[in-house]
Amino acid sequence: MSDAVMTRAPARSLPRIKGSAVVMTAYIVFLLLPIYWLLNMSLKTNQEILSTFSLWPQEFTLANYLTILTDSSWYMGYVNSLIYVVINTVISITVALPAAYAFSRYSFMGDKHLFFWLLTNRMAPPAVFALPFFQLYSSVGLFDTHIAVALAHCLFNVPLAVWILEGFMRGVPKEIDETAYIDGYSFGRFFTRIFMPLIASGIGVTAFFCFMFSWVELLLSRTLTSVNAKPIAATMTRTVSASGMDWGVLAAAGILTIVPGALVIYFVRNYIAKGFALGRV
Amino acid sequence: MTLVLDKVSKVVGRQTHIHPTSLELQNGTMNVLLGPTLSGKTSLMRLMAGLDKPSAGRILWNGADVTGQRVQDRAVAMVYQQFINYPSMSVYDNIASPLRLMGKGAAEIDAAVKKTADLMKLTPMLGRRPLELSGGQQQRCALARALVKNAGLVLLDEPLANLDYKLREELRVEIPKIFEEAGSIFVYATTEPEEALLLGGNTATLWEGRVTQFDRTPDVYRKPVDATTARVFSDPPMNFLPISKTGNRLLFGDGQSVAAAGALNELSDGRYLAGFRPNHVEVKQHTPEAMKFVATLNVTEITGSETFIHLDHHGETWVGLIHGVHDLALGAPLEVWLDPSHVYIFAEDGSLVVPAAYAMAA
Numbered sequence: 001m002s003d004a005v006m007t008r009a010p011a012r013s014l015p016r017i018k019g020s021a022v023v024m025t026a027y028i029v030f031l032l033l034p035i036y037w038l039l040n041m042s043l044k045t046n047q048e049i050l051s052t053f054s055l056w057p058q059e060f061t062l063a064n065y066l067t068i069l070t071d072s073s074w075y076m077g078y079v080n081s082l083i084y085v086v087i088n089t090v091i092s093i094t095v096a097l098p099a100a101y102a103f104s105r106y107s108f109m110g111d112k113h114l115f116f117w118l119l120t121n122r123m124a125p126p127a128v129f130a131l132p133f134f135q136l137y138s139s140v141g142l143f144d145t146h147i148a149v150a151l152a153h154c155l156f157n158v159p160l161a162v163w164i165l166e167g168f169m170r171g172v173p174k175e176i177d178e179t180a181y182i183d184g185y186s187f188g189r190f191f192t193r194i195f196m197p198l199i200a201s202g203i204g205v206t207a208f209f210c211f212m213f214s215w216v217e218l219l220l221s222r223t224l225t226s227v228n229a230k231p232i233a234a235t236m237t238r239t240v241s242a243s244g245m246d247w248g249v250l251a252a253a254g255i256l257t258i259v260p261g262a263l264v265i266y267f268v269r270n271y272i273a274k275g276f277a278l279g280r281v
Numbered sequence: 282m283t284l285v286l287d288k289v290s291k292v293v294g295r296q297t298h299i300h301p302t303s304l305e306l307q308n309g310t311m312n313v314l315l316g317p318t319l320s321g322k323t324s325l326m327r328l329m330a331g332l333d334k335p336s337a338g339r340i341l342w343n344g345a346d347v348t349g350q351r352v353q354d355r356a357v358a359m360v361y362q363q364f365i366n367y368p369s370m371s372v373y374d375n376i377a378s379p380l381r382l383m384g385k386g387a388a389e390i391d392a393a394v395k396k397t398a399d400l401m402k403l404t405p406m407l408g409r410r411p412l413e414l415s416g417g418q419q420q421r422c423a424l425a426r427a428l429v430k431n432a433g434l435v436l437l438d439e440p441l442a443n444l445d446y447k448l449r450e451e452l453r454v455e456i457p458k459i460f461e462e463a464g465s466i467f468v469y470a471t472t473e474p475e476e477a478l479l480l481g482g483n484t485a486t487l488w489e490g491r492v493t494q495f496d497r498t499p500d501v502y503r504k505p506v507d508a509t510t511a512r513v514f515s516d517p518p519m520n521f522l523p524i525s526k527t528g529n530r531l532l533f534g535d536g537q538s539v540a541a542a543g544a545l546n547e548l549s550d551g552r553y554l555a556g557f558r559p560n561h562v563e564v565k566q567h568t569p570e571a572m573k574f575v576a577t578l579n580v581t582e583i584t585g586s587e588t589f590i591h592l593d594h595h596g597e598t599w600v601g602l603i604h605g606v607h608d609l610a611l612g613a614p615l616e617v618w619l620d621p622s623h624v625y626i627f628a629e630d631g632s633l634v635v636p637a638a639y640a641m642a643a
Contacts, residue, residue, distance in 0.1 A: 175365045178332055181352045182359050183426070184382035197369035 035258070041251035049247045064252035074253065077232035080146065081215065082260070084229065087150035088157060089210040093203060095154070096161030101191070103162065104169035105177070115166070118159040129155060130223045137224055144226045152220045157210040164209065168202025169195075201271040208268045215261060232257055282308040282343050282433050284329065284466055289338035291324055298324040300491045301338060306466045308433075311457060311482030313498060314470040316513055320487040322470035326436045329468060331355045342433070355434075358427035362439040364419035366411035372398070372422050373407040379430040393429050400459060401425040417448035424456075428463060435460070437469045441476070453479055474516045478502060486510045503640035508554060508631040517559045517589070519625075520599040525552045531572075533595070539572040545621045553634065554627040561623035562590070562601030564615065571618040578615045581607070592617065 041049055042064050043057040052058070068074040102108075103115055133152045134143070142148040172195070180190040196203065222234040236253050265272075284306040291299040299321050306312050314322045327333040328340065331352040340348045347355060358379075366375050376397055380390045398404045401421040411419050420440060427435055437456075441449045457480055460467045471477060477484050477498055485495040486505075493510040494501050505511035511519045524531045526548050530538045541548070545555075563571070576594035583589075588607045592599040592615065601617060609615060622638035 173363060173365065175361045175363055176367070178352075179359065179361070179365045179423075179426075180367070181332075182330060182357055183379040183430070184353050185378075186353065189382075194367050194369065200369075 038251050038254050038258075041247060042255050044248055046246065046248050061248075064248040065256075067249050068252055068256060074235060074249075077230060077235035077253075078256065080225070080229045081221075081231040081233070084146040084149040084153070084221070084231070085211055085214040087146060088153045088214045089207050091150060091154055092157040092161045092210045093165075093206060095158050096165050096206065097191075097196075097203075099158075099162045100165035100169055101195075103166045105174065115162075118162055121159045122156055126156065126217060126219050130219055133220060134223050143224065144228050146229045148224045149221045149229060149231070150214075152224055153210075153214045153217060156217075157213055160209055160213070161206045164206045165199065165202055168199045168205075172198050201274055204268050204271045205274070208264055208272065211264055212261060282466065283341075284434055285341040285344075286329070287339040287341060289328055289335040289340060291328060291333060292336040298490055299328065299335075302492050303338075304485060304492060304495055306468065306483075308466055309461075309464045311460060311467045311469060311480055313477040313480055313482060313484040314468060314487055315472075315474060315477045315484050316470075316487030317472055320513075321490040322472075322487055323438055324490070325487070325492075326359070326438055326468060326470055329434065330357045330359055330436055332359075356430075356432045357434045357436060358430045358432040359436040360420070360423045360427045360438065360440045362442045364411070364416060364423055364443065366419060366422050366426070368410060368412050371408055371410060372403055372414070375411060375422055376403075376407075376425045376429050379426060383430075397425045397429040400428070417444055417452070420444060420452070424452075428459065431463070432465060434466045434468070435463070437467065439470050439472065442472070457481065474502075474514050477514070484514070486513045488513055504633065504636045505625070506633055508556060508627045508633075511556050511625060511627075511633075515558050517600040517602070519556045519558055520562070520597070520601075521627075522555045522557075522594065522597055522599075523552070524555050526550050531555075539574070541621070545624060545626065548626060548635065552629055554629060554631070556625040556627055557619055557623050557637075559589075559600045559602040561619060562599070562603065563618040563620075564590075564601075564603055564607065564609075566618050568620045570622070571620045574617050574619065575614050576617055578609055578611055578613060581609055581611065583607075590615070590617075 040054075040056060043060055043062070044054075045059055045061055045063070048054065048057070048059055103111060129152065133148075137143045137148045137152075142151075176194065176198070177190065180194050181187075185194065216233075218231075218233045218237075221231040222237070225231065225234065232253065236250060236257075284304075286302055286304040288301045288303055289299065290297070290301045302325065314325060316322050324333070328335050331340075331347065331350055334349060338348075339346055342355070366372075367378065370378065373394060376394045377390050380393055385393075394407075395404070398407055401424060403418065403421055403425060406414055406418055406422075411422055414422065420443075424437075424440065427437075440456075441452055444452065453476065456469075467482075469480060471480075481498050483495065484498040484501045486493045486501060486509075488509045493513070494506045501510065502514055505514060508519075508521065512521075522533055524533045526532070526541060526545070527550050529541050529546055531541045531545060532538045566573070574594060576592035576599060578590060579593055580591040581588055582591075583606050586605070588603045588605065588609075590601040590603060590607075590609065592601060599617075625633065625637045625640075626635040628634050
């Protein structure tokens with residue numbers, strides 16, 4: 001052992017390029033390049049963006065960010081998006097928890113078919129549902145409200161939430177349920193006090209996926225809103241067509257749109273690995 | 282307090298898990314359910330606990346019918362083979378949880394938890410989470426939770442099966458002591474005859490969803506009512522030999538015979554099933570009355586101080602447990618000796634005709 005270290009020590013002092021490091025570096029550069037370029041643009045003036053090619057801002061400016069954070073037509077986009085995303089996540093998880101529990105604990109007629117059928121909802125592109133949702137919500141007066149978008153996204157998020165949560169719940173032995181009942185826990189108490197803490201990471205992962213889908217989904221949210229509940233993604237695309245190309249502000253908006261997702265993914269990264277291990281994410 | 286099962290049965294789909302069973306368990310007794318895997322031990326326990334509803338029959342607790350009652354309303358506690366605790370709570374909260382649900386006062390709960398933890402040697406671990414403990418400690422935690430409740434009926438479903446050998450022996454000694462004090466009805470499921478004998482109390486032997494015998498443990502061991510019970514309550518299982526008796530000869534296999542000795546000589550002529558335990562097989566003549574059999578030796582297993590010999594005697598597979606280490610030639614005929622006082626005689630349908638003389642004397 002010590003011999004091996006001794007003989008390897010001089011070799012390490014030589015400048016040697018590891019193939020794996022090169023591949024990794026290249027991969028990360030390619031991955032981060034568009035994000036860097038977006039950041040680069042967001043810190044430049046429009047004039048610099050259009051006139052010169054520079055790898056970093058020559059005239060560093062935060063004006064683009066200021067525009068977004070002070071103009072309500074911009075920042076309300078974020079607020080609207082966050083509102084319906086949060087509503088959607090809460091609804092999806094609240095609805096999916098009992099459903100997933102039923103699928104994981106009981107066998108009933110057609111349970112496997114129903115479980116699979118839930119997933120088929122995700123197989124259709126959102127565009128398919130844009131028309132019926134638009135017509136339906138317009139006729140019942142839900143058009144241009146946050147709840148409209150949240151409910152529309154539930155169509156995709158509830159099945160996914162059920163699917164992910166069921167995987168986590170299956171990992172909890174049924175004996176824990178029974179022991180709790182024997183100890184005197186009622187179902188509700190058992191579910192909230194004992195069961196939910198056990199699958200807390202699963203709930204976290206599910207919330208993340210609901211959040212992510214709802215946050216990035218553009219078509220339905222744009223179709224179902226006009227002014228009051230207009231999401232940030234729609235604001236960005238409409239700006240392009242309305243007032244020409246305000247490159248810097250758009251880039252800043254893009255950066256700010258990435259931030260919430262990046263934050264969420266940072267907090268649930270360990271749980272997602274667990275979700276992958278359970279084969280459900 | 283008594284728990285009475287009155288012709289209880291459980292049928293799932295087309296399979297009968299428990300055939301109609303009647304049992305009466307008395308307060309302050311240890312009752313062992315002994316049977317191989319899939320014999321219905323767990324099914325029977327779940328019926329006793331109220332986790333499953335019987336397909337037919339009634340369950341009486343102190344004379345009151347509790348057949349359809351919710352498990353939450355029954356005074357039962359249960360420990361599983363797997364170490365089942367509430368992972369998100371500390372050991373203290375785990376043990377305290379049934380008491381809290383009963384609405385006991387904080388001081389009372391604290392005293393009860395500390396006392397039980399002390400009994401189960403968990404006091405230093407009270408602040409930890411169950412998953413941070415060793416397997417033995419986790420199971421102690423589960424046992425503590427079952428004990429602290431002071432339930433009238435405590436069900437232990439192979440609680441020691443997943444523990445390593447050392448811990449198992451340790452807990453196996455402690456459990457009867459602890460439960461003697463508690464004075465509840467204890468039901469203990471196990472696959473191991475040895476465990477049943479060590480725990481004492483009463484034993485019900487199970488075979489394919491039927492209770493074949495329920496009596497004091499030593500009595501079941503010594504006087505099994507039929508061949509099935511004898512097979513279940515013996516490890517390795519009891520050896521059998523179909524015999525027919527004419528005059529004073531015992532005939533078996535292809536015309537071989539030995540002189541009948543002892544109680545065997547007093548049987549009326551006819552066909553029987555002789556049974557003997559592996560530990561009564563010897564490789565040399567040990568008593569003047571011993572009968573000699575010639576069998577083929579297939580396998581020997583040496584465990585250090587004992588040797589298991591697997592024999593083939595005219596198509597019947599026998600296992601013998603011999604003291605000491607023996608180096609025997611495989612595949613060769615081997616003379617084995619059996620004292621007639623160690624032989625049980627069963628009728629052809631399996632019911633006991635004459636118990637072995639040694640068992641009667643004991």
